[in-house]
Amino acid sequence: MFGKLRRLNRDMSKVVLEESERLPSAERRRFLRSGLFTAGGVMVGGALAGIAPKALAGTQYPPEIPAWTRTLGPGVVADPYGVPSPFEKEVIRRNVPWLTADKVSSISFTPLQHLKGIITPNGLFFERHHAGRPEIDPQQHRLMIHGLVERPIILSMEDLQRFPSVSQVNFIECPANGGMEWRGAQLNSLQFLHGMVSCAEWTGVRLSTLLQDVGIKTEGKWLLAEGADGAAMTRSIPIEKALDDVIVAYAQNGEALRREQGYPIRLVVPGWEGNTHVKWLRRLEVGDKPWMQREETSKYTDLMPDGTAHGFTWVMEAKSVITSPCPEMPLRGKGINQIEGLAWSGSGKVKAVDVSVDGGQNWQQAQLREPVMSKSLTRFSLEWKWDGNPALLQSRVIDETGYVQPTLAQLRQVRGTNSIYHKNSIQTWQVNADGSVVNVQLS
Amino acid sequence: MFSFHKSPRLFAATCCGILLASVPVVGSAEQAGHYGYGESATDEQIAAWDIDIRPDGMGLPEGSGSVDEGMAVYETHCASCHGSFGEGMGRYPKLAGGEGSLDQDRPEKTVGSYWPYASTLWDYIHRAMPFFAPQSLSDDQVYALTAYVLNLNYIVDGDFVANRETLPKVEMPNQDGFIWDDPRPVVNNERCMKDCKDEVTVSDSAEGKNLTPSTTGPLDEGITE
Known part of the structure; x- marks a missing residue:
């Protein structure tokens, strides 16, 4: 085996020498001296990794031969865990400092304006913490399942991974997404208006598998999920949903959950309020009644104009938004433009999306981009020839239950302006003659 | 105590999800203990972690605390964020007041005006407060704080002592203010495609x-x- 490695090293040394021969002599000497290449033929991966990107003098496009074509870049494992290009450094989660008392109990927003597919990169998935994100040692973490079960158990993370696993693509949306806009247009940004939704492929164990294995007693009608963070976050979930499509997830887009997303395990409750997807999951209790926890009474209940409130409004109703153009991504010019966006529904699949360019007077059906999956973000697009005049862009989703995304006026008429949660109304973008885009509301 | 019924519509949605998601993937239901992984949870382990309290009092421990005792604990651990009278400091939550405001333009959702169950107060203080040192208070301190915050809202008298017998009997002013049976969709839009409205008026702009x-x-x- 070591012989093989030595041969491999020798081969790589040859490649490096050959590469260096193509360089001008001064650069070749510098390259070979640089320590990137050593006598043993081992490449020192990090040698070039620390070099900061800088704008090169002069243009790099035709007829010039770009500088990066005439030199070598860092070798493999220069970034043992890959990171985005430094030129993408502005593509980050962002927060609204005036929104919450403290970052420890706060939210950050996904930069939807920069994302190109339905999967949210793990480092850009929106965050909602109630007591900061804990640093959990998976060796020390346990999941307890107890209550109205035949066999109360404690599972290590290794135990959990022995169960059969499933993978499913699901969005997670905070029900307060867009909640700052009930009274009027406040924020001029796709990221801050709609960035509390993200989507990932989740891998883990079906909750039904775990519950069947411990045996639910017949009186068991409700499940309490509890996190291991400083908020010990809890939500009551009816057993029908728990046995339907809920999973205890340990992986997100193919790798272990990020700490911000509940490492080492979280609940994924497809289509339901983000708050039910309890992160840093430590305990599942089966009971015969709901627990009426703070997060389902004082919070995450929808105040109606008459002063009553709706509770247990778990499903995230269908919603869509145009992501290009948007305030951060103005139109670049007259002529053919692609209107693109995202649609999703907590009740199943997106059936259709319509787009209007005249504030909802007339609509055209957009194309859906595969894959179209249940309770997942779905892409849509419509080709539009812009004549350079001001326009009012809107999108409207219809899901497989036939539900049609409402206008803000319709929603306000029934819900008033004090609901905070579940504002899934049609977004209007005003396109100005210069191509700039503004968040507006219609009466 | 609860009469909670799920709507037929919700059942339909759940049923739909089963058809879509589960049937092709999961085989027949396994017998309990089929995998048998993990270790049995002992009574002692469960008791240490099982901290949830229900409105009927299930889960409340031994111990007690009075309004007066609560005042001292509150001043030390709570007042810097929630204010001496529960009025809230900065963006930290207001705990008292707001009665009669829920149908007003600027509703104030406090323990007294909004919270439907007193048990939630005990549960939440115990699991998550004080904000900077969660689960650091004794059960007696939590009882005392619960009594004090209820008294700040004029829900109990000054001589009230909270314990596992008295707390479940406290009736909160807004107990009947909730509908627990999701009535949605509460808005029904139509999929109109042409000439859907006569005029379009921009009423507000973020610019x-x-x-x-x-x-x-x-x-x-x-x-x-």
Whole structure:
């Protein structure tokens, strides 16, 4: 085996020498001296990794031969865990400092304006913490399942991974997404208006598998999920949903959950309020009644104009938004433009999306981009020839239950302006003659 | 105590999800203990972690605390964020007041005006408060704080002592203010395609309001209320 490695090293040394021969002599000497290449033929991966990107003098496009074509870049494992290009450094989660008392109990927003597919990169998935994100040692973490079960158990993370696993693509949306806009247009940004939704492929164990294995007693009608963070976050979930499509997830887009997303395990409750997807999951209790926890009474209940409130409004109703153009991504010019966006529904699949360019007077059906999956973000697009005049862009989703995304006026008429949660109304973008885009509301 | 019924519509949605998601993937239901992984949870282990309290009092421990005792604990651990009278400091939550405001333009959702169950107060203080040192209070301190916050809202008298017998009997003013049976969809839009409305009026614009943090460059820490 070591012989093989030595041969491999020798081969790589040859490649490096050959590469260096193509360089001008001064650069070749510098390259070979640089320590990137050593006598043993081992490449020192990090040698070039620390070099900061800088704008090169002069243009790099035709007829010039770009500088990066005439030199070598860092070798493999220069970034043992890959990171985005430094030129993408502005593509980050962002927060609204005036929104919450403290970052420890706060939210950050996904930069939807920069994302190109339905999967949210793990480092850009929106965050909602109630007591900061804990640093959990998976060796020390346990999941307890107890209550109205035949066999109360404690599972290590290794135990959990022995169960059969499933993978499913699901969005997670905070029900307060867009909640700052009930009274009027406040924020001029796709990221801050709609960035509390993200989507990932989740891998883990079906909750039904775990519950069947411990045996639910017949009186068991409700499940309490509890996190291991400083908020010990809890939500009551009816057993029908728990046995339907809920999973205890340990992986997100193919790798272990990020700490911000509940490492080492979280609940994924497809289509339901983000708050039910309890992160840093430590305990599942089966009971015969709901627990009426703070997060389902004082919070995450929808105040109606008459002063009553709706509770247990778990499903995230269908919603869509145009992501290009948007305030951060103005139109670049007259002529053919692609209107693109995202649609999703907590009740199943997106059936259709319509787009209007005249504030909802007339609509055209957009194309859906595969894959179209249940309770997942779905892409849509419509080709539009812009004549350079001001326009009012809107999108409207219809899901497989036939539900049609409402206008803000319709929603306000029934819900008033004090609901905070579940504002899934049609977004209007005003396109100005210069191509700039503004968040507006219609009466 | 609860009469909670799920609507037929919700059942339909759940049923739909089963058809879509589960049937092709999961085989027949396994017998309990089929895998048998993990270790049995002992009574002692369960008791240490099982901290949830229900409105009927299930889960409340031994111990007690009075309004007077609660005042001292509150001043030490709570007042810096919630204010001496539960009025809330800065953006930290207001705990008292707001009666009769829920149908007003600026509703104040406090323990007294909004919270439907007193048990939730005990549960939440015990699991998550004080904010900077959760699960650091004794059961007696939690009982005392619960009594004090209820008294701040004029829900119990000054001589009230909270314990596992008295707390479940406390009736909260807004107990009947909730509908627990999801009535949605409460709005029914139609899929009109042509000439759907006569005129379009822009009623509000975010332009020039200066509330939006920057979405370019490094994180924007500059905008504060």
